[in-house]
Each structure stands twice: as structure tokens, then as C-alpha cells.
Amino acid sequence: MASSWADLGPHRGYFTDDLAAADPEVHAAIEGELRRQQDQIELIASENVVSLASLGALGSVMTNKTVEGYPGRRYYGGAEFADDLESLAIERAKRLFGCAFANVQPHSGSQANQAVYLALLKPGDTILAMALSAGGHLSHGAAPNISGKWLRAVHYGVGADDGLIDYDEVERLAHEHEPRLIIAGGSAYPCVIDFARFGAIAKAAGASLLVDMAHFAGLVAGGVHPDPLPHADVVTATTYKNLRGGRGGLILTNDGDLARRFDSGVFPGVQGSVLLNAVAAKAVCLGEALRPEFKTYAQAVLDNARALAGALTARHVDVVSGGTDTPLMLVDLRARRLTGDAASRCLEEAGLTCNKNAVPFDDQPPSVTSGLRFGVSAATTRGFGVAEFAAIGGLVADVLDGMAGDAAPGTAAEASQKVRALCRDFPIYPDLASCPSS
Ligand SMILES: Cc1ncc(COP(=O)(O)O)c(C=O)c1O
Known part of the structure; x- marks a missing residue:
């Protein structure tokens, strides 16, 4: 007699067969990708190679668990270990970046930014950000993105001669358009950004400042890049570039009122349940980044x-x-x-x-x-x-x-x-x- 339903018929191997045995086609694609990563030199700026520990967390049973809300305030039972895990990731993010509040739930960098917009803006409000064509990001008000459709985006560029941000132009645009939010940071801008100058421009314009540090979060964590947090109302990051973790986003701030608004912006604002396996991988990469x-x-x-x-x-x-x-x-x-x-x-x-x-x-x-x-x-x-x-x-x-x-x-x-x-x-x-x- 079968010892459990899983030994029977179509369910044979459900709990015991690994991917290679259970699904050779999917396995072959993953093996192919593994060999490609081994055999090519990866120069794509948004990629990294995560630790085996991060891969373990991503492929863990945390993916089975549904939770909504935040540690201690969940809408589903059985959340004891989910709470421990998310609290650990939050504590590590706060320690790593020296900030008072962190949200570790954003499924991506774009969703971290969306949650910030939902918390700070109303449809039709003006934002001021770097143009996509100058090195900005889609989620910073580019026309085809939801941020460009639902907000009024004004964009600054870079100088034709030097490729650098023209801070006087940013100041002029801020004065002229009175944005509610100014964004610093981009996808293809190779230079250090003057966060203090951006902070001063935002303050004078009565705008909030978001620094999207997706492309240099690991350098900030490692102490080899200026820290935007002292100058920004909010900082967003992705975890999978030079922070060297699984895919996902972070929202960081030192302002308690804003932190509560960002939490609501993430859930129930732009996301539903938490990708707990991704949060587990974030906890692992943040732990790794805390090591000397x-x-x-x-x-x-x-x-x-x-x-x-x-x-x-x-x-x-x-x-x-x-x-x-x-x-x-x-x-x-x-x-x-x-x-x-x-x-x-x-x-x-x-x-x-x-x-x-x-x-x-x-x-x-x-x-x-x-x-x-x-x-x-x-x-x-x-x-x-x-x-x-x-x-x-x-x-x-x-x-x-x-x-x-x-x-x-x-x-x-x-x-x-x-x-x-x-x-x-x-x-x-x-x-x-x-x-x-x-
Ligand atoms: C500056 C910036 N912000 C946000 C993102 C969005 O990240 P995601 O692709 O995870 O939505 C990126 C992606 O590379 C980025 O370069």
C-alpha cells in the first residue's frame, strides 16, 4: 500500500524528485543559462552572480507561504517564521545603510519607486527627473511607463560637452515647474551625483527628494560612494546589482511619518502578498554586505x-x-x-x-x-x-x-x-x- 498520496499515480515524485528528474525541459534551459554565465564575461551593469546561499534562500519553502501586511500585523496565520525573516531583513537593511526605517518587500526597483509615488503624489502631480535619453530610468516618468502616464514628468538632461548633470538647469526647472518630487539617480549615469545640491534644490522648491541608488547601492553599502540618505527624504535601491543579491527592491528613509506612508504604498498600495523567498534572499545578501x-x-x-x-x-x-x-x-x-x-x-x-x-x-x-x-x-x-x-x-x-x-x-x-x-x-x-x- 502507498505510504502517502504523493506516492500515487501522477503525483509520484512530487516531494522527492529534483528538477532534473521532474522537468527535464525546464532543467535544460536552466543548465544552459548556468553554462552561459560560466562561459561568458558578464558586462551588463544590472547583473551579478549571487552566492549559493542566496540561491538556497530563493529556492526555499518560503515560496509556499502567503503573508500580507508587515511583521506582527499580518492578514494570514502561520506567519511566525515569515515575521522573523522579514524583521531580520529589515534590521539588516537599517544597519547596513545606517537608516531608521526600511521596507524590504518591493518586488523590483520599479515597484519601490511606484510605492514612493503612491505615498507622496496624486495623479497629475509634477515630478522632475533625469530623462531616459540622458541616462534616467523608465520608472522616472518615461512616457510609456505608468509613472509617465499618471504623473506630469519634467526631465533634466546632461551637458552635451561633458555628459554631466547641469545642476543650474535642474534648479531652473525646479523653480519653473514646482515639482512635488525630484528624483536623482539613473540607469546609465556614470558619475557621482551631488546629493547635497539636489537636497538644497528640492528644499528651495518645496519638493521631496527621492534618490534612486539602484546602480550604486553596493558601493554605498561598502562605504566607497557618497551616501545619499542624509540629503534625501527617501532612497530606493535594487538588491541584484552591486548589492549582489536576488532580484528585488528596497525603500529606505529616516522619517517615521514617511516610512508609514511608504509601507502603505507598498502594501496595500502597489503590491499584494510578500515574495517571502525573495525577502529571504534579501536578508542573505544584506547579511553578506554587512561583512568586512x-x-x-x-x-x-x-x-x-x-x-x-x-x-x-x-x-x-x-x-x-x-x-x-x-x-x-x-x-x-x-x-x-x-x-x-x-x-x-x-x-x-x-x-x-x-x-x-x-x-x-x-x-x-x-x-x-x-x-x-x-x-x-x-x-x-x-x-x-x-x-x-x-x-x-x-x-x-x-x-x-x-x-x-x-x-x-x-x-x-x-x-x-x-x-x-x-x-x-x-x-x-x-x-x-x-x-x-x-
Ligand atoms: C535607476 C534604476 N531604478 C530602478 C530600476 C528598476 O529595477 P527593476 O528592473 O527591478 O524594476 C533600475 C533597473 O535597472 C534602475 O536602473
Whole structure:
């Protein structure tokens, strides 16, 4: 006789078979992705390689549990361990960023921003943010995004000559349009932002200031980037770039009244139940970022970004604003008469994965672009240092030179071999079989 219903018929193996046995097609796709990550150099600025501990948390039984609300104030029973977990993640976020309040529930960076808008704004209110075309983010009032449809978005850009934020222009726009919210931070802005100046502009305009630190949260956590919290009413972040965790968002503030509004903005405002497995992974990555070795990682990210930008510049690849203070940089291909689309494809063929990206004042459409965005967070995690990133800069330049017909025949093939050798020397998970998916 069967010992439980799970031993019977179509349910056989439900509690016992791993993914490979239960669903070979899904397993094959995941295995393929694992090998791709192993065999390519990841230069996409929004990616990283999470720890095995984070993967374990993401694939945990926490995904089975439904809770709504906040620790101690849930709408479902059986929340004892969920409460412990979320409280732990909140405490770690507060400790890491030295702030008084944290919400760890946003499913993504965009939803963290939406929750802030819901808490602070009414439909039709004016926001002032960096234009998407200048390096801002979709969720900062871009026309096709809900933020652009439901709010009146006014955008600032960057200088044509230097690619830098023109603070006088931000001040002028704030004075002219009287926004209720000003946003600093973007997806493709490589320089340190003057948070104090933004804070002063917002104060003078009677606006709140949101700093979206998605792309430099890990550097702030590691103490190698200026901290926006003293100057902002609220700071949002993603956890999966240089914070090196699973996918998700955070909302941080020092203001208790605002914190309550942001909590309501998240739930019941823009989200329902909590992705507890994602919260578990956030707790793990925040715990990792609290360890001293994370400071070493953050410094390495900064050093590596500078090494890559320097190597590209040395090979006459045009780096917007001349370098970087963050994990990312933007390359302008216009002088080389190449598009971001074509260049990103050639680089991918050589095993260098990056994304096409508009450069300031780009006249190509977003599906083509005249630029590339590179980030170093993921490849730094696998152990690359400044020597490897200097070499990667040379390999990128080899591929771009090859596209323009300025390289010796076979240069791209050689680049591809060197990429493979680097990946072999710096493996990501010690052994593929140790990954939960295998
Ligand atoms: C500045 C900024 N904010 C928010 C986000 C949104 O993150 P998500 O894709 O998790 O919604 C990103 C994404 O990369 C970003 O660059």
C-alpha cells in the first residue's frame, strides 16, 4: 500500500524528485543559462552572480507561504517564521545603510519607486527627473511607463560637452515647474551625483527628494560612494546589482511619518502578498554586505570600473564623461560609425555580454542606439581584478576595431579564445552540480 498520496499515480515524485528528474525541459534551459554565465564575461551593469546561499534562500519553502501586511500585523496565520525573516531583513537593511526605517518587500526597483509615488503624489502631480535619453530610468516618468502616464514628468538632461548633470538647469526647472518630487539617480549615469545640491534644490522648491541608488547601492553599502540618505527624504535601491543579491527592491528613509506612508504604498498600495523567498534572499545578501569582505568587493568594483574605462580610453574608445565613479560606464560609438545594436551582437559572439544603450543626444532609435553600457559588478564577483579588466578593455576594443575593419584578420576569434580562457580561470560556482538547479 502507498505510504502517502504523493506516492500515487501522477503525483509520484512530487516531494522527492529534483528538477532534473521532474522537468527535464525546464532543467535544460536552466543548465544552459548556468553554462552561459560560466562561459561568458558578464558586462551588463544590472547583473551579478549571487552566492549559493542566496540561491538556497530563493529556492526555499518560503515560496509556499502567503503573508500580507508587515511583521506582527499580518492578514494570514502561520506567519511566525515569515515575521522573523522579514524583521531580520529589515534590521539588516537599517544597519547596513545606517537608516531608521526600511521596507524590504518591493518586488523590483520599479515597484519601490511606484510605492514612493503612491505615498507622496496624486495623479497629475509634477515630478522632475533625469530623462531616459540622458541616462534616467523608465520608472522616472518615461512616457510609456505608468509613472509617465499618471504623473506630469519634467526631465533634466546632461551637458552635451561633458555628459554631466547641469545642476543650474535642474534648479531652473525646479523653480519653473514646482515639482512635488525630484528624483536623482539613473540607469546609465556614470558619475557621482551631488546629493547635497539636489537636497538644497528640492528644499528651495518645496519638493521631496527621492534618490534612486539602484546602480550604486553596493558601493554605498561598502562605504566607497557618497551616501545619499542624509540629503534625501527617501532612497530606493535594487538588491541584484552591486548589492549582489536576488532580484528585488528596497525603500529606505529616516522619517517615521514617511516610512508609514511608504509601507502603505507598498502594501496595500502597489503590491499584494510578500515574495517571502525573495525577502529571504534579501536578508542573505544584506547579511553578506554587512561583512568586512564586502567593503573589499565594493572597492574592487570601483577599481575595476576605472581600469576598464581607462583601458577603453587608451584604445580610443569614447567613454562618456571621460570615465566613471560608479560600477558602470557608457561608450559612445558615433565617432566609430557603429551602432550599439551591431556592436553588442559582435561582442556577444566573442563572449562579452553587454547591452546597447542610448548615449546623450543619440539620434538612433532605442532599438538601435549609438552606445554600449558596461558594468563590472558581476565579473568582479567572479574574481577579476584590474589586470583582467584592463585585458577586457583591450578585447572590447579589438572587437570594435574588427567591426570597423581596423584590426588584423582573426582578431575577433582570438578575443573569443581569450574570453574563454579568462572564464575558465575564474569559475563562478565551484562545481555546477552544487547549484540547486542541477
Ligand atoms: C535607476 C534604476 N531604478 C530602478 C530600476 C528598476 O529595477 P527593476 O528592473 O527591478 O524594476 C533600475 C533597473 O535597472 C534602475 O536602473
